[in-house]
Amino acid sequence: MTFPFSADSLVKDIVNEIPKTSDVFKKNRIDFCCGGNIPLTQAASQHGLDMNTLLDELKVVFEKYEHAEKDVEVWTDSHSNTIIDHVIQNYHRASEEELKNLSPYITKVSRVHGDNHPELIIVNELFYEFKKELIEHMEKEEAVVFPLIRQLEDGTVPNREEAIQMIVELEKEHDHAGEILRQIREVTSDFALPLDACGTYRLVYARLEALESLTFMHVHLENNILFPRYL
Structure with missing residues (x-):
């Protein structure tokens, strides 16, 4: 295009x-x-x-x-190291950038429109909870779990059961992140805009929905393609 x-x-x-x-x-x-x-x-x-x-x-x-990922099923036959590198570059870095850039918009819309639309106060709280947890989650993946998966792949992992348990913990964290996103979608009535929504208000909802999609694709690659190889 x-x-x-x-x-x-x-x-x-x-x-x-x-x-x-x-x-x-x-x-x-x-x-x-x-x-x-x-x-x-x-x-x-x-x-x-x-x-x-x-x-x-x-x-x-x-x-x-x-060039955003549209069909992640193509990764089914890819090597685990390739998937890990792809996740870090295309999901971790993208998520970090978007969480940073979206934050001031979330804060502004909550502050300006929160009195008339109290759901925005809740969105603000949920977003910052999601931001904190996802950043910590991605840091854990890169510093601890992804290196363990690379060791599982080449047979050098020192403790297989411990490595598998950490993968299970990541899946639980994925579930919690998904629950926060579900709550954001619920409180916004599926990102339905009120009649008095300004441009920034519209922008926030559009980018929250895009962040949801980015996170779901990130989780799909891990939960449905990468992690099952070792569980």
Whole structure:
């Protein structure tokens, strides 16, 4: 798929199509929310930005979006080390980046709209619980469990039962992460937007849903393809 945006594309339409482009606009101090109903060329001019550089930054986000994993079943026959490397690069790093970038939006929407939409206060609490647990979970995978799985694969693991028990613990942590995401979806009524939702409000819901999908694919690769090889 070719890059779908041009200098004439409206800022708000770009964010609606690919929510993570909001990070580019935020970095360049372009209002994609209330002031997003202007073409990209006008936004660049207002902020003294080079149009080609701005388009290049958006293309980087688009390419990541376009090449996102869509059919993880192709990994069924891959070597465990290949899967581990893929998870770290394409799920751990992506999740860390998104958790960091999404946090200020979550906080802002909760603070601005929480009085009229108290469910956002709950979303804020659940998101930060999810963020803390997922970061700790990924750190444990990389520092402890993935090295053990590599040892299980090549037959050098010092204690097989202990390694398997740690894999079981990871699965339990996956279940808890999934429960937090379920609660977020429940309290937002499946990310249903109220009539007074502003652009940032819409952005938060879109990116939360995308984070849910990213997490589910991450868990699928581990629970359904990698871990069963050793359990």
